[in-house]
Amino acid sequence: MDKPKDRPTDKRIETTAFAPEAGGGHLELLAPAGSWEAFKAAVENGADAVYLGGKSFNARAGAANFGPEELRSAVQYAHERRVKVYVTVNILVADREFPELIEYLYALYSIGADAVILQDPGVAWLMRHIMPEMEIHASTQMTVNTHWGVRRLESMGFARAVLARELSAREMAEICAATPLAIEVFVHGALCICYSGQCLMSSFIGGRSGNRGTCAQPCRLSYTLVDRAGQDVLAGANLGDHLLSPRDLNLAEELGQLRTIGVDSLKIEGRMKRPEYVATVTRIYRRALRRLERVESERVEGSGDSGLLEPEERRELTQIFNRDFTQAYFLSHPGAELMSYKRPNNRGTRLGRVKSSGKGRLFLKLESELNQGDGVEIWTGQGHEGLSVTGLRVAGHSVSRAQAGDVVELEFNGRSSPGDRVFKTHDAVLMEKARRSFQEGKEERRYPLTLTVRGKAGVKLELEASGLGRRLVVHSGGLLENARQRPLTVDYLRRQLGRLGTTPFFLETLQVDLEGDVILPVSELNELRRSAVAGLLAGEESGTLRLTPDAYLRRVEKWTQRLRAGRRAVPGTGVRLVSVAVADSEGLEGALEAGAGRILLGGERWRSQKGFSPEEVRRAVERCHKLGVESVWRLPRILNEGQSADWLKILKQAALWEIRPVLMVANLGELEMVKTLDPDWPLEADYALNVFNGAGIDYFLREEVRVITLSPELHHEQIGRLAGGSHLEMLVFGDLEMMVSEYCPIGAALGGKKGETCTGPCRQGPYFLRDRLKYDFPLETDWDCRMHLFNVKILNLYGELGQIAAMGIKKIRLQLVRSDRERVRQVVSLFRAAWEKGDPEKQDAKDVEKNLQALAGLYPQGFTKGHFFRGIL
Structure with a gap:
């Protein structure tokens, strides 16, 4: 600490400084x-x-x-x-x-x-x-x-x-x-193992939607990879059973x-x-x-x-x-290096191995420090045994801490064997260190404050404060007086003015420039300190709001009117149509044989099917045109940078086709890519865009997207508020895709050694993920090696078609991308007869039951109504 410097005017000046650790960079x-x-x-x-x-x-x-x-x-x-x-x-x-x-x-x-x-x-x-x-x-x-x-x-x-x-x-x-x-x-x-926002697994299985913040994390549960015969194809591999974690x-x-x-x-x-x-x-x-x-x-x-x-x-x-x-x-x-197959929760750090155990004791050779209060987990042949360290002994003596190399004795009533690995899952010292960093009243994130005190008897005390890049001056309410005893000293001022409590400041520098021995009540000093801090911090506040409540409400009203006007501008008429989504030429043939009037071509190309090449799409579009059938080319749900570049080339060629296809985009990147290529290209929006409300519909309509497929997570009451007009499409039957992931469990587990080219075991499928309840969820791998996981049950709202029609929905979709030609033909025929040819609101109950039984014969795995009745709110 510097000593006060003697000056002829008897002013006392002192400076103390403390430098905080420098911050790091612009990231x-x-x-x-x-x-x-x-x-x-x-x-x-x-x-x-x-x-x-x-x-x-x-x-x-x-x-x-x-x-x-x-x-x-x-x-x-x-x-x-x-x-x-x-x-x-x-x-x-x-x-x-x-x-x-x-x-x-x-x-x-x-x-x-x-x-x-x-x-x-x-x-x-x-x-x-x-x-x-x-x-x-x-x-x-x-x-x-x-x-x-x-x-x-x-x-x-x-x-x-x-x-x-x-x-x-x-x-x-x-x-x-x-x-x-x-x-x-x-x-x-x-x-997340799935692309965020695209995972519907928790939603479809248990009604807890990740898109609403309630994901139940089914990816962390146990699964078995099985083949068509239901055999575990990883039996004996000792890989672990958390195949999505x-x-x-x-x-x-x-x-x-x-x-x-x-x-x-x-x-x-x-x-x-x-x-x-x-x-x-x-x-x-x-x-x-x-x-x-x-x-x-x-x-x-x-x-x-x-x-x-x-x-x-x-x-x-x-x-x-x-x-x-x-x-x-x-x-x-x-590949497999992404995954934690053996456990979905905290592994902790390696602590050592068991030397022996029995009679309520465990002897452990340490590889790292162990303290009282730590949590320990023993990996036995039968599972994991956990314990909290309450009695810690080394060489027969009770200790609070043991070091690497020590053999420690712990109280333990579980089962273990010599050689079992032991992990520390809770570090009491680390946790206490962490807690101290944010303990109330001991905050350490502070900025340097420089204070300068000036004055003499008969005038107000002046306090100049500098911090956070700002400077201000405040004055005492009362006047300084000559001190008969206990004048304002440097140490006294430092104690009073340095009481910065939970403020974001620490007193780095104090300069005292007082003439003679003077005094001021401590309450005045405290008020000066509070005023100075408040003044410096006032600059951190936003000040007067630029947007007043009244102006905000006017904007809200204007937007609401705009939204209503947009809805009124949408044509409310239109014939009822069944859209049929197919992934290959076999599905296309089945749809055409059933007389489909609207076909959605493409999407993902499964390795289990031939799929559509761009040339085959071109021929399919021309064929549909000649037959008077509306056709739409569905783009994949996910494209990375390289795949987008490839698709841009494909679409540039498609733009030159004699009959340019309508495109259905599945993500915002595809929307931008097509709009950049040709802002007038007819577009539709797939369900992966998560359109969940009228504002979302309005956005895409104003981007000149002519048909929007609603989110499959909507409840029927929500759909009823949105419906009206031919611009909306709704999924009513078919495969519900629960997850799309860059990770492929088939290739990771069966595709060969790390660093080698995958041998393509997915082509030997089909494969399924079997959960703890013995449900088999189908897996598909696309030609970009992404995994697609489907619900074990098929969405089926055939019995609700009358209710859907009464809402004002005109277009319903059959998602038949994994169905063969004959099933496509039969399903399309049933739905067209009810939706396009008849009056779905007046269907005979016996006919409905008969047709539901026919559908059950085609899809014996069973049906679900999805979120039509249960919703996710």
């Missing part, structure tokens, strides 16, 4: 928060931004989430520390929820939330009209994985795209180079490459994780980013090491939670 570190404790953990451990959800409208309904006042407090707390807050509104929203949503969005705007994260295209369309002042980010649930998709997001008003987690480094680089939008990617945490993502060592690629934000997954997890992972990634800054600086000078994590940080990152780690698709296609 935003974005951390999750599912609770207030997790939020503080993220902020206090170095997050640049935090994403969190309110009590409604977010894709993690199982988290504690934030009520209105908690949201306000979180935004204030974060902004005082120069941290941004992004609020998740990343679910599909029903029409009846829009009034509540509109109020909620303005509340988020009014408290100063920095952005909202959206999935629903209808909600994005709403925000573009009623609140362009609020920044919107496109959730990974929107399944954007190409530069075409990002360009579409630009046109929709998004400021940021959260890319799908299936992208490679090269694809990320291509996207970053092609857009001015900020690009956000996941770098750590749990992975991925490892956890970890790109901590790839941060330099992500920076080079041009990524803007690094996202940590984990809104369902405990705050200690958030604290640990955020802290380690923050340190890695700081180290990256130093490494890159050293490289400029010709030196530097590329390692970004210390060994202890790697251990902590593994210890806090892991299902084993993967880099996913960042560097290459991982």
Whole structure:
């Protein structure tokens, strides 16, 4: 501490300084928060931004989430520390929820939330009209994985795209180079095995929809890969039975490459994780980013090491939670290396092996440290045995900590054998370290504050404060007086003015410039300190709202009128049509034999079928035209960058065909690609676009999409509110695709050794995933080696056709992409007779029952009504 300097005027001047650790770079570190404790953990451990959800409208309904006042407090707390807050509104929203949503969005705007994260295209369309002042980010649930998709997001008003987690480094680089939008990617945490937003497995099986934030994670359950005869094709392989459970993502060592690629934000997954997890992972990634800054600086000078994590940080990152780690698709296609086949939950870290056990004791040779309170799991031949370390002994003596190399004695009443592996699944020391980082009253994320005190007897005390890039001056209410005793000293002022509590400041520098011995009541000093801090923090607030409540309501009313006008503009008439989706020429023949008037060609090409080549599509379109049959060419649900380039070439050729086909797009990237190629190309929207409300319908209609297939997750009452006109199509029969994934369990398990070309075992199918209840879910592999998982039961709303017709639906779809020629013919004939030729509202009950029995004979696996009656709300 510097001594006071003597000056002729008897002024006392002293400076003390404390330097915080420097921040790291321009890459935003974005951390999750599912609770207030997790939020503080993220902020206090170095997050640049935090994403969190309110009590409604977010894709993690199982988290504690934030009520209105908690949201306000979180935004204030974060902004005082120069941290941004992004609020998740990343679910599909029903029409009846829009009034509540509109109020909620303005509340988020009014408290100063920095952005909202959206999935629903209808909600994005709403925000573009009623609140362009609020920044919107496109959730990974929107399944954007190409530069075409990002360009579409630009046109929709998004400021940021959260890319799908299936992208490679090269694809990320291509996207970053092609857009001015900020690009956000996941770098750590749990992975979905399916493209997010495209997974309907939990929804169809149990009614808990991932698109509504209630996913039950059926991918983490046990499955068996079986063949047509029901035989386990992996019996004896010792692979494990969690065939859909991925490892956890970890790109901590790839941060330099992500920076080079041009990524803007690094996202940590984990809104369902405990705050200690958030604290640990955020802290380690923050340190890695700081180290990256130093490494890159050293490289400029010709030196530097590329390692970004210390060994202890790697251990902590593994210890806090892991299902084993993967880099996913960042560097290459991982195959089986993506998966955690043997267990779907935390593995912990290797602790040692059992030496012996019995009589309530376990002897364990340690490979790493063990402490009282740690959690231990023993991997026995019969399963996993867990215990909490309460009595820890070494060489007969009770200890609180044991080191690597020690043989420890633990209380244990389970069964184990010598040589069993033991893992530490809970590290008490690490958890306490994490908890201390966000303990109330001990916050460490603070900014330096410089205070200068000036004055003399007979004038007001002047306090100049500098912090957060701002400067202000405040004055005491009363006057300084000559001190008879206990004058204002440097130490006294430091104690009083340095009491900054939970504010985001620490007193770095104090300068005292007082003439003579003076005094001021302590209450005045405290008020000066509070005023100075409040004044500096006031600059962090948004100030006067640019959008007033009245102006907002006027915009809402204008948008509502626009939506109604759009609905009125849609033709309400039209004949009833049965659309038949087929995947190959055999299906096409069956549909034509049954007299189908509208056929949807293509989509995915299954390796179990020949499929349609572009030339075969051209001939099919010409044939349908001659027969007076309407035809539509369905594009695949997923295209990556390379496949999009291939399809662009195909479509350029198709544009020259004598009869140009109508195209049905299944994602935003395809929509943008076709619009760029020819803005007048007739388009339709497939169900994978998740159109769930009137706003979504309005968006696509205004993009001149002439027919929109509704989400299969809609309830009949929701459909009834949307129906009316010939612009909507509804799935009523056929295969329900539950999942599409870059991972193929058939190829990963049976396709050969790692690094070798897959031998294509999928061609020897069919294969099924059998669950614990002995249901066999069909698997298909497409020609791009993606897995498609189907519901074991077939959607069948034949008995509800009268109700559907009464709603005003004109087009119904039969999804017969996996049916043979004869089944296509019979199914189409039955539905056409009821829908097109007869009056579905007046069907005879006996005829309905007879036809349902006929359908049951064609599909003995059974039927489901999907969400027509149960819905997902």
